[in-house]
Amino acid sequence: MASDIRTSELREPVDVAEYLFRRLHQVGIRGIHGVPGDYNLVALDYIPKAGLSWVGNVNELNAGYAADGYARVKGISAVVTTFGVGELSLLNAIAGAYSEFVPIVHIVGTPSTLSQRDGMLLHHTLGNGKFEVFSEMSNHISCAMAKLNDPHEAATLIDNAIRECWVQSRPVYITLPTDMVQKKVEGERLKTPIDLNHPPNQTEKEDYVVDVVLKYLHAAQNPVILVDACAQRHRVLDEVHELIQTSNLPTFVAPMGKGAVNETLPNYGGVYAGDGSNEGVRERVESSDLILSIGAIKSDFNTAGFTYRISQLSTIDFHSDYVRVKYSEYPGIRMQGVLKKVVARMGKLNVQPGPTASNEIADKDKKMSNDEVISHDWLWPRVGQWLQPDDIVITETGTANFGIWETKFPKGVSALSQVLWGSIGYSVGACQGAALAAKETGNRRTVLLVGDGSFELTAQEVSTMIRQGLKPIIFLINNEGYTIERYIHGFEAPYNDIQPWKYADLIASFGGTSENSKVYQVKTKQEAEDLFNDKEFAKADKLQFVEMFMPKEDAPKALKLTAEA
Numbered sequence: 001m002a003s004d005i006r007t008s009e010l011r012e013p014v015d016v017a018e019y020l021f022r023r024l025h026q027v028g029i030r031g032i033h034g035v036p037g038d039y040n041l042v043a044l045d046y047i048p049k050a051g052l053s054w055v056g057n058v059n060e061l062n063a064g065y066a067a068d069g070y071a072r073v074k075g076i077s078a079v080v081t082t083f084g085v086g087e088l089s090l091l092n093a094i095a096g097a098y099s100e101f102v103p104i105v106h107i108v109g110t111p112s113t114l115s116q117r118d119g120m121l122l123h124h125t126l127g128n129g130k131f132e133v134f135s136e137m138s139n140h141i142s143c144a145m146a147k148l149n150d151p152h153e154a155a156t157l158i159d160n161a162i163r164e165c166w167v168q169s170r171p172v173y174i175t176l177p178t179d180m181v182q183k184k185v186e187g188e189r190l191k192t193p194i195d196l197n198h199p200p201n202q203t204e205k206e207d208y209v210v211d212v213v214l215k216y217l218h219a220a221q222n223p224v225i226l227v228d229a230c231a232q233r234h235r236v237l238d239e240v241h242e243l244i245q246t247s248n249l250p251t252f253v254a255p256m257g258k259g260a261v262n263e264t265l266p267n268y269g270g271v272y273a274g275d276g277s278n279e280g281v282r283e284r285v286e287s288s289d290l291i292l293s294i295g296a297i298k299s300d301f302n303t304a305g306f307t308y309r310i311s312q313l314s315t316i317d318f319h320s321d322y323v324r325v326k327y328s329e330y331p332g333i334r335m336q337g338v339l340k341k342v343v344a345r346m347g348k349l350n351v352q353p354g355p356t357a358s359n360e361i362a363d364k365d366k367k368m369s370n371d372e373v374i375s376h377d378w379l380w381p382r383v384g385q386w387l388q389p390d391d392i393v394i395t396e397t398g399t400a401n402f403g404i405w406e407t408k409f410p411k412g413v414s415a416l417s418q419v420l421w422g423s424i425g426y427s428v429g430a431c432q433g434a435a436l437a438a439k440e441t442g443n444r445r446t447v448l449l450v451g452d453g454s455f456e457l458t459a460q461e462v463s464t465m466i467r468q469g470l471k472p473i474i475f476l477i478n479n480e481g482y483t484i485e486r487y488i489h490g491f492e493a494p495y496n497d498i499q500p501w502k503y504a505d506l507i508a509s510f511g512g513t514s515e516n517s518k519v520y521q522v523k524t525k526q527e528a529e530d531l532f533n534d535k536e537f538a539k540a541d542k543l544q545f546v547e548m549f550m551p552k553e554d555a556p557k558a559l560k561l562t563a564e565a
Contacts (some may be wrong), residue, residue: 001100004534007184007299009174009187009280010184010185010186010187011187011188012186012187012188013184013185013186013187014123014152014184014186014187015046015181015182015183015184015185016148016154016155016176016181016184017042017043017046017176017181017182017189018046018049018050018156018184018187019099019154019158019185019190020046020107020148020158020174020187021046021049021050021052021305022050022174023045023159023162023190023194024050024052024078024105024162025050025052025324025381026190026193026194027075027076027162027166027194027196028074028075028076029052029053029074029077030051030052030053030074030079030100030103030440031052031053031055031070031077031436031437031440032047032052032054032079032080033055033057033063033066033067033070033077033078033079033080033433034054034055034056034057034060034079034080034081034107035056035057035059035060035063035080035086036056036061036082037081037082037083037085037086037109037124037279037299038082038084039083039107039108039109039110039111039178040080040081040082040107040109040176040212041404042178042182043107043109043181043478044080044082046181047244051358054216055208055432055436055464055466055468057191057429057432057461057464057465058460058461058463058464059089059460060079060081060086060087060089060090060093061077061089061090061092061093061458062424062428062458062461062464063081063090063093063429064079064090064092064093064094064096064097064104064429065096065423065425065426065427065428065429065430065432065433065458065461066084066429066430066432066433066436066461066464067079067093067097067166067433067434067482068093068096068097068102068104068418068429068430068433068435069141069394069416069429069431069433069434069435069437070231070434071097071102071103071104071433072102072414072416072430072434072438073392073414073416073434073438074098074437074440075103075166075204075225075235075434076103076104076105076165076166077103077104077105077436078104078105078106078107079104079105079106079107080107080108080109081106081107081109081428082108082109082124082348082459083109083110083111083124083125083134083365084109084125084134084243085110085124085292085543086108086124087106087138088134088377088385090106091137091138091141092423093426093429094106094134094138094141094142094171095285095421096418096421096423096426097170097171098141098142098143098170098171098231098417099420099421099473100229100256100419100420101121101168101169101170101186101229101230101233101234102142102169102170102171102233102280102419103165103168103169103170103172103420104165104171104172104313105161105162105165105171105172105174106138106142106171106173106174107137107174107175107176107555108134108173108175108176109176109177109178110131110173110175110176110177110178111125111131111177111178112177112178113149113177113179113557114179114340116131116177117557118142119131119133120521122362123296125516130468134353135173135175137148139173141171142170142171142172143164143165143168143170143172144160144161144164144165144168144172144173145161145172145173146158146160146173146174146175146176147174147175147232147327148163148175148176148177149175149177149180149225150173151157151180151184151185152181152527154180154183154185155185155186155189156175156551157421158174158180159173159194160188161173161174161200162194162417162434163194163196166194166196167196167198169233169234169320170234171196171451172485175193178429178513179228182489184224184272184345186479188241188257188565192296198334198336200337201309201332201333201334201337201338202332202333206247206333206341207341208285208330209325209330209333209338209340210322210338210342212325212397213316213323213325213338213342214326214342214345216290216316216325216326217292217316217342217349218295218347218349219290220288220289220290220291220349220350220457220527221289221350221352222287222288222289222352223249223285223288223289223290223291223292223317223349223350223351224249224250224251224252224285224288224290224291224292224354225243225244225249225250225252225291225294226245226251226252226253226254226272226285226291226293226294227240227251227252227253227254227257227260227261227294227295228253228254228256228257228260228295228296228297228302229254229256229257229260229295229302229420230294230295230296230297230319231260231294231295231312232257232259232260232295233258233295233320234295234320234335234336234503235336236294236295236336236339237260239252239261239336239339239340239343240261240294240339241261241262242278242339242343242406243292243339243342243343244261244262244265244267244268244341245265245401246346247343247346247349247351248267248349248351249292249349249351250269250284250351250352250353250354250355251265251267251269251472251520251558252265252268252269252272252281252284252285253270253271253272254271254272254273254302254420255271255273255276255301255401255402255405255417255558256297256417256419256420257295258303258404258405258409258415258417259409259413259414259415259416260295260448262411262412263409263410263411263413264410264411266356267346267353268357269281269284269355269356269357270337270355270408271355271405272285272358273302273303273304273307273405273558274303274305274306274307274309275302275304275305275307275561276304276305276307276354276402276405276557276558276561276562277304278357278405279355279404280354281289281354281355281356281527282309284354284355286309286310288307288314289314290314290315290316291310291314291315291316291331291496292316292318293310293316293317293318294318294335294339295318295319295320295335295475296304296317296319296490297420297516298422299400299419301419301420301422301562302420302424303563304558304561305416305561305562305563306560309359312324312326312437313326313327314326318335318338318339319334319335320334320335321333321334323335325342327341329523330516333558335404341430343509349353349478353517354365356357356402357408358384358394358408359380359381359382359384359385359407359408360381360384361377361378361381364377365377365378366378367467367525368525368526368529369525369526371524371547372524372525372526372564373523373524373525373550373551374522374523374524374528374548374549374550375523375525375551375554376399376403376550376554376555377406377548377557378525379528379548380403380404380405380407380556381406381407381408382528382529382532383407383449384406384409386412386538387407387409387413388409388410388445388538389410389412389449390411390412390413390414390444390445390525391409391410391412391413391414391444391446391447392413392414392416392434392435392438392444392445392446392447393409393414393415393416393447393449394415394416394417394427394430394431394434394446394447394448394449394450395415395416395417395427395448396417396425396426396427396428396449396450396451396454396455397417397418397419397422397423397424397426397427397454397484398424398451398453398454398482398483398484398559399451399477399483399484399555399556399559400449400450400451401417401418401419402428402555402558402559402562403449403556403558403559404449404557405556405558406556406557406558409557414444416430416434418430421523423521423550424453424454424482425448425454425455425456425458425459426454426458427448427450427454427456427460428450428458428459428462429446429458429461431446431448431461431465431472431474432461432462432464432468432472433448433530434472435468435470435471435472436468436470437467438468439469439471443471444474445473445540446470446471446473446540447472447473447475448472448473448474448475449475449477449500450474450475450476450477451476451482451483452476452477452478452479452480452498452500452501452503453477453481453482453483453498455476456498456499456501456502457548459506460495460510462506462507462510462543462545463510464509464544465543466507466509466510466512466516466517467511469516471538471540471541471542471543471544472540472543472544473540473544473546474543474545474546475545475546475548476503476545476546476547477548477550478503478547478548478549478550479549479550479551479552480497480498481496481497481498481552482496482498483552483559484555484563485558486525486552486554487559487563488562488563503544503545503547504519504521506546507519507543507545512545514544515542516542516543516544517543517544517545518542518544518545519542519544519545519547520537520546520547521546521547521549522546522547522548523549528548531546
């Protein structure tokens with residue numbers, strides 16, 4: 001059993017759990033997601049003492065999705081589960097966060113160190129005395145592990161885990177045994193914030209890379225900029241915007257990079273995703289003789305089925321831990337420092353204008369009548385016209401993820417999606433976390449667009465939104481099942497069908513009242529247009545749920561192209 005630190009040796013004794021939660025507060029977290037369980041209950045008592053609030057989710061998977069959404073808005077999040085049954089329910093969400101570079105601190109309340117040492121036959125175990133099995137599972141989807149089994153090293157392990165979570169922008173795993181919760185550690189450490197800064201690049205090597213980049217950039221006749229998700233995850237958007245505005249080069253985003261760039265800038269051209277690109281974008285990007293690719297994640301859905309046609313010989317890749325110029329790679333050189341110096345030394349470039357993005361609805365889709373059904377070609381540009389600056393937009397894996405490619409955002413819009421991991425149901429939990437983060441940072445509007453099939457996986461999290469007084473606008477696309485799966489295989493197959501729900505009745509079932517929520521049903525373009533023009537609806541002063549009926553056989557163009565690929 002772990003030995004105590006003598007309290008007399010500590011200048012400012014503080015309990016391990018209090019130390020942990022105060023550190024989380026110091027890095028900007030205010031809401032703790034999770035589900036209570038007997039191995040974490042005493043630790044949860046410390047949450048309000050640290051100035052934090054307990055969110056309390058419907059289940060651990062939803063809690064993980066919510067923590068993911070919260071982290072994408074606030075920068076980092078935390079979720080608490082219990083040993084075994086709780087943490088395993090969370091793993092899908094944590095794997096998604098690891099895949100997509102989202103920093104989540106996962107805290108697991110575990111049996112006492114004595115129970116683990118003696119291999120006791122406890123509930124929530126496999127019954128074989130092996131207590132390391134679950135942590136070994138999490139080890140593969142965590143960038144750092146901190147097992148707080150000894151108060152002598154607990155504070156150091158906590159600080160290191162939180163630092164790695166922030167710096168690597170990936171989940172970390174912390175175990176807190178029941179007999180460690182109230183052990184004492186040195187609280188004086190709390191006076192010194194955790195250093196979350198990256199060490200600077202080696203100056204000589206960084207300058208060399210900058211010179212190489214500039215040599216090719218100045219020689220290029222029609223260079224372009226392509227921004228992707230890791231520019232967001234690794235916090236280089238300030239440098240990216242300096243590059244975009246100083247160079248005036250045509251700028252595009254990959255689907256996972258939606259929201260990374262101010263889309264009102266005159267040189268913003270739209271989404272590049274190979275064959276799924278916005279109109280005119282594929283031709284412009286693929287004809288460029290130099291592409292400055294920032295934070296690329298070249299997955300199947302992010303490239304419309306690997307239909308990119310970009311040669312590495314005309315690409316400079318900027319990443320969190322290396323820069324690649326054509327086929328020459330420079331490891332250990334972070335993009336942030338390189339981008340700053342490239343902007344500072346750039347000078348005059350050859351600029352050939354590119355296409356401009358818009359929310360213009362095609363003439364064929366402008367027809368409006370009382371019985372005209374809502375089409376995807378009409379909906380997504382119209383959503384772009386309705387959105388407001390600084391909105392948070394969450395799109396579900398599937399229909400909405402692909403439809404949002406056709407939406408040009410106002411300035412300051414944040415876009416949340418899970419294009420790489422692609423776990424259906426993610427967006428409902430993420431909406432709760434994002435809406436909570438928005439409430440903490442100034443009540444930005446939170447807008448969710450989700451299909452009926454995905455919604456049915458995690459619908460219960462709407463009750464947490466109501467409980468927490470959150471006010472998202474939820475658009476549920478009722479199109480009778482799994483649309484993306486239909487286009488991939490089995491359009492009429494029964495496995496792509498779902499049981500229809502009375503979706504409009506769910507809000508009341510979850511505790512919604514006329515004071516805290518409102519429900520709408522829209523079946524035609526005219527009804528949708530009237531709703532988009534409703535100023536009371538746009539105010540978002542309560543949770544609003546919109547059931548939007550769309551044809552089963554319709555889908556965004558990019559979805560159809562990707563499914564074919």
